[in-house]
Amino acid sequence: MAKIVASTVIDDVWTVEPDVHGDERGRFYETYRRSWFPLGREMVQSNRSDKTAGSVVGLHYHLHQADYWLCPRGAARVVLHDLREGSATDSNTEILELSEGNARGVFIPPGVAHGFAALSDLTLTYLVDSYYNPDDELGVAWDDPTIGAHWGVDDPVISSRDQSNPLRRDIPAGRRPYIGLRR
Secondary structure, three states: OOEEEEOOOOOOOEEEEOOOEEEOOEEEOOOOOHHHOOOOOOOOEEEEEEEOOOEEEEEEEOOOOOEEEEEEEOEEEEEEEEOOEOOOOOOOEEEEEEEOOOOOEEEEOOOEEEEEEEOOOEEEEEEEOOOOOHHHOEEOOOOOOOOOOOOOOOOOEEOHHHHOOOOHHHOOOOOOOEOOOOO
């Protein structure tokens, strides 16, 4: 049975530590159940990201979409930052590692900025509870000093999109999430 752990840093973030079964043939573990998460809804789309060591992705956030991440190959340092106005954990930053070794997954609610650094070549899979919507693809600066993310890579490789995200204090009116916003 998987161990479901509520974050003590950011409300509504949950990690999954699965019960891994293995033998000489390999290993097996359950990766996701909607019932594990109080805010869980039906996941409607699955995505895969393959990155080379040193890549940094994010920080991205959504007003309406929740994500569930798993790293079945390699290792990722995940950075989460609560942007939700009215949240008891607004402005908190959490850093955790997902890897093929720990088989951990993380549920990220709407309004929590998320990104990752590839500590090795990796594959990150993510389930989302909304279909892709470009109007719900938002970002905040990966290197914003008020967020205080420690990515764990030297000379990060960052997309032009992620380099152009605004500082937290410069997020335009109406694009800052708040508690209770879902759909």
